Amino acid sequence: MYTIHPVPKRYAWGSRSSLQRMFHLDGADAQGPLAEMWFSGHAQSPSMLDMPSADGTTRMIALTDAIAQDPDGMVGARGANEFGPVLPFLFKTIAADEPLSLQVHPVGFQARAGFNIENRQGIALDAPERSFKDMNAKSEMVVALEPFLASVGFASHSFALRNLQLLRSPIAQRMVDAFASGGRHGDDSFADADMMMPVAATVWPESRKRIFRAFHTAVTAPASDPDALIDDINTAAAHATHSRNIMAFDFALRAARAFPGDTSVLALLMMNPVRLEEGESVFLPTGVPHAYIYGTGAEIMTNSDNVLRAGMTVKHKDIVNLLQCVDCRPTSPVNPSDARLGALLMRDVVFYKPGVSEYVLAYGHVDDTRAWPIVERLAVRYDALVQQMRGRAAVPHAGPRVLLCTQGEVVCTTQTDTRTLRQGEAVFIPASDGGVRISGTSGSYLMASTPF
Known part of the structure; x- marks a missing residue:
């Protein structure tokens, strides 16, 4: 296994304390907002690995280069065949003090x-x-480490x-009209x-x-x-009475304060407001x-940095392409811990x-x-699923992994090495290292992996 160094991403919406505390940053590194820490094999922002040299010294090498030099050893033959070398x-920790962009x-x-x-x-x-930024589709999953x-x-x-009918804004009222009567025969x-609308809209209801x-x-x-x-x-x-409606207005208000005059914040009143406690997730x-x-x-997401933004940002907006990609089906948020997907x-x-x-x-x-109290709380929430699944072994072990210690310290043991990781330290575990055992007396960790 090899020490892996995260790539910091400093955006205005980032936290001024959360990731700085987790990764024990000080001095200039701790100043200003820090939004994300990437453990990355993305070509535009690769993480660096500490790897031993033939002379016994340690050299730093980009993860992308290390994989290119030994794809079967680093990501496994199966992974290299399915996804390439x-x-x-792409695995990240993320901390937001302010709302970030409305995106797809x-x-x-x-x-x-x-x-x-x-190009x-x-x-x-x-x-x-x-x-x-690349040619990859991008799905992602978030697991809360604090209320999210x-x-x-x-x-x-x-x-x-x-929600929208409670507003006086002409934009909000036009949104109401779109829901109530927009597109009727003869109404242009x-x-x-x-x-x-995308071409696929020809068959939309x-x-x-x-x-x-x-x-x-709105956008x-x-x-x-x-x-x-x-x-x-x-x-x-x-005038909102239900807790979900109140939450939606709270989110829209936070966004309106962060992005003065940006009417795209009204789109949040059309969307599902979600509050995740530690250990809860959404896909x-x-x-x-x-x-x-x-x-x-x-x-954690597919190895992609493709983001189409519609508002609530100082970055580039691409509303035309976003509208071609947006999924307009009303749905409940998908939790990877529920019975449809399984945890x-x-x-x-x-x-x-x-x-x-x-x-x-x-x-x-x-x-x-x-x-661990988190497991006990999730067990109560997903009781039926837990009774079906608890105790079945499903530890991924044949692909590449990134292990990050998030609290205290943990001991990571593979077939060839043992490391003690303290909060904020991480290792890349290549496929060739085989299975992993995590132990210790007090600590928490995250492990990103392919599901092989």
Whole structure:
């Protein structure tokens, strides 16, 4: 196994304390907001490994180069055959003090098309106006390490209408019109939205088109008076009665304060508000609109940095491409711990298995004296599933892994090595190291892996 160094990402919405504390940063490294720490095999931001040299010294080498030199040893023959000589997942810790962008990730064919178009246009891969950084579809999963807030996917029509009808804003009222009557025969008042629908919309039911029109209204509207928008959301929130509606208004208000005058914050009132406690998770398939609002979590995704933004950001917006990719089906947030996807709970570890071929995630705890309270809480929440699954072995062991100590210290043992990791330290475990055993007296860890 090899020490792996995370790549820091400093965005304005990042926390000023959470990741700094986890990774024991000080001095200049601890200053300002820190949003993400990447454990990455992505070509644009690879992590560095400490690897031994023939002369007994240690050299630093990019993970991408280490895999290219020994793909079978680093990611395994099966992984190299299925995904190529690459790490198929991107693993991050993320901490948000403020809401971040309203965004969508593309499916595979859209990513490939967008990547090739921007190449032909001569847009540099690291250019700020670049939308497609690679050709990969991007799904992702978040596991909360502390309370984590997010808006995920479109909620039901009735939920959205209950929220939007409480607002006085002309933009909100036009969104209400889109839900209630937009697109009726002979009604061309939403023709601009209809022209931006993807080709697949020709077979959409009318209900899905109405969601698209309402969302289009929010993300294409001009900026409004910041104080008036905040006042309108505040006043409407006072009339909300159900806890989910109140939460949605809270998220929209946070976003309106962070991005003054940005009407795209009204789209949050159409979406499912989610609060995750530690150990709880949500899976985001390609095309699902989402915005993270606040909190610290672990994030794992396919090996992609493709992000299409519609608002709530100072970065490049690509509304045209986003609208071509957005999934307008109203759905409940998909939790990888529920019966449809499955998570395995054992005494001191939870395995999150979202049903994709690139990644799984384990969140575990070592303690000689007591069971982990998080597992007990999740066991109560998912009692029926736990009774079916508890005790079955499903530890991924044949592919590449990244192990990060998040609290205390843990001992990692493979067939060839043993390491003690303290909070903020991580190792890359190549496929050739075989199985892994995690032990210790007091500590927590995250392990990202392929599900081989």
